[in-house]
Amino acid sequence: MTPPTGAPSADGPSPGEPLAPPKPVRLSKSRYLSGRQCHRRLYLEIRAPESATPPDRATQAMLEAGNEIGRVARDRYPGGVLVNVGPRQSAEALRRTAELLADPGVPAVFEGAFEFDGVFVRVDILERLASGPEQTWRLIEVKSSTRVREVHRHDVALQTYVLRGAGLSLAGCGLLLINRDYVYGGGAVDLARLFAWEDLTEEVGPLLAEIPGALTEQKAVLAAPAAPVVEPDAHCHSPYECPFWAHCTRDKPARWIFHLPGSSRLVAQLMGQGITTMEEIPPHTKLTVVQRLVRENVEWTSRGLRQVLVTVHYPVHHLDFETFMPAIPRFAGTRPYQAIPTQWSNYIEAQDGDLRQEAFLATESADPREAFAVSLLASVGAAGSICVYSQYEQAILEGLAVALPHLKAELLRVIDRLWDLLPIIRAHYYHPRFDGSYSIKQVAPALAPSLDYRDLEIQEGGVAAREFTRMVFEATDWVERDRIRQALLEYCARDTLAMVEIRRALWRKCAG
Ligand code: SF4
Structure with a gap:
């Protein structure tokens, strides 16, 4: 995009261009955290947001899941009132918040707005601890995470800084996290146990002292005519993936x-x-073996590859699972973020090369694990190796063996037949198109160029999980449900067909 005359480009002004002073901007919690990660990121977010890569569907799904958890957490505070004012109406949000704070009948305020030192924040939950002239509050930040991360401490510290600066008497602050040990018993979710409280009152103390200096630096960055030059490296991926990665690395x-x-x-x-x-x-x-292969950038086949490939027994099943991991458990006996298997695909290759596919996909909102396991056991039968790619399928089968004790013996026999292709490739083959990655999506097109994922509507597991949730729990339109069902079946089938083609391609390498 060409910037308007007189405005600096994202990375700097064109020679001879008159500079317009950048408009002052208000910082926010997310901008502050961006600035802590990288000053250039902060600058680009505000001055050149069009340079960012839009969030992909998996990221969007994570954001939506986080929002849902935020909404559910409010139910822990009955009588709490939401500051139901849009993000662009900051003055109205501040006014409404002040009104609710002054009302002793309001036990908690959701999305309360505060401003201090040029920073505007909305607070997930403010819990009233005491009323009257000595009224005090607790600041509660809700996270979909199961553990405290360093970035969370800075997040809560900034909010504490703003709220105290705005004159609020805070008696404490902390995080409401998802409690992974909670086992859902069915019926209504036990909100007291779904969430775990992490008090950060003591921990944010030392961080508060850093904030005025950090804000001064960030304001100076934003007042500059051009983005600071920062070399992209590991800091771009932590604590969050930076959306300007493609922009900053375009000339690498x-x-x-x-x-x-x-x-x-x-x-x-x-x-x-x-x-x-x-x-x-x-x-x-x-260098490690893989690093050497990447440096040399040549195809490599180990002499032992053939010996390993012949250990497979026909008929060879090529198996792949898809799962979804709801933060708020949906089925009795499951925990938050437990992987619930929802679909499998099995390409079965006979000794003469004959190939057929079988598949299962749950389409109802009931617990799919029993139907998944029973149909899978019928498909894999009792004969042949079961080719998988990674240990994920084994972990899911082990979980099913615990959840379905009446099928345990049969499921354990399936585990005994697993034949993992991933460690075989790691140990015996490399292609320059792997680019150092052994992900099946990288390996398959390198070994079988006709196999690609780009024609698929769903191209990765995170999106598959999100689409499954939409199909089963949200989409009411049968046309939409059917469209998602088809896309999920095609995606899972492609992963298993990829295993077939990878095995065949490796055989040809040995023969050659
Ligand atoms: S990609 Fe890296 S260097 Fe570029 S803005 Fe983001 S964090 Fe900064």
Whole structure:
């Protein structure tokens, strides 16, 4: 996008362009955290948001899940009142919040708005602890996470800073996290046990002292005519993926050293030495096998590959599972974020090469585990190896064996027949198109170029999980439900067909 005359581009003004002073902006909680991650990110978010890569469907799904948890958490505070004012109406939100704070009959305020030192925040939950002239409050930040992260402490610290600066008497602050140990018993979710309280009152104390200085720096960054120059590296991915990664790395070479797999410390060391591409890695550098293969950028087949491939028994089943992991458990006996298997695909290859596919996909809102397991046992029968890609299927089968004790013996026999293709490839084959990754989505197109995922509506597991939830729990239109069902079946089928093609391609490598 071409910036209007007189305005600096995202990365700096064009030579000779007159500079307009940047408009002052108000900081927020998310902008402050962006600025803590990277000053350039903060600048681009405000001055050049169009340079960001839009969130993908998996990220959107995570955001939606977080919002849902925020809404459910409010039910822990009966009588609490929501400041039901849109994000752009800050003055109205401040006014309404002040009104609710002054009303002793309001035990909690949701999405209350506060402003101090040029920072505007909305607080998930403010719980009134005492009324009258000595009235005090507790600040509660709701997270869909199951553990406290460093970024959460800074998040709560900034809110505490703003609320205290705005004159509120805070007696405490902390996080409401998801309690992974909660086992849902059926019926209404026990909100007291679904959430776990982490008091951060003591911990945020030392962080408060950093805030005025950090804010001064961030305001100076935003007042500059151009984005600060910051070299992209590991900081771009933590604590959050930066949406400007593609923008900041657009001029990097194809074999940029940052993509060397393995130790990030080694990558940082090499970058510190001014090395920018794989080819420039000095010969004496201590590298793992994979790193050496990536540097050499050549196809490699181990002499032992054939010996491993012949250990498979026909008929060979090629099996892949899809799961969804609801933060708020939906089925009795399950925990938050427990992986619930929802579909499988099995491509069965006979000794003569004949290939057929069988599949299962849950389409109702009832617990799918029993139907999943029974149909799977019928499909894999009692004969042949079961080819999988990673240990994920084993973990799910083990979970099913616990949840369905009457099927335990049969499920354990299935586990005994698993034949994992991933460690075989890791140990015996490499192709430059892997780019150091052994993900099936990277490996399959390299070995079987006709196999791609780009034509699929669903292209990765996170989206599949979200779409399953939509199909079963949200979509009311049968046309939409059927469209999702088809997309899910095609996606899971592709992963299993990929295993067939990878095995066949590896065989050809041995024969060659
Ligand atoms: S990609 Fe990295 S360097 Fe660029 S703005 Fe984001 S965090 Fe900063």
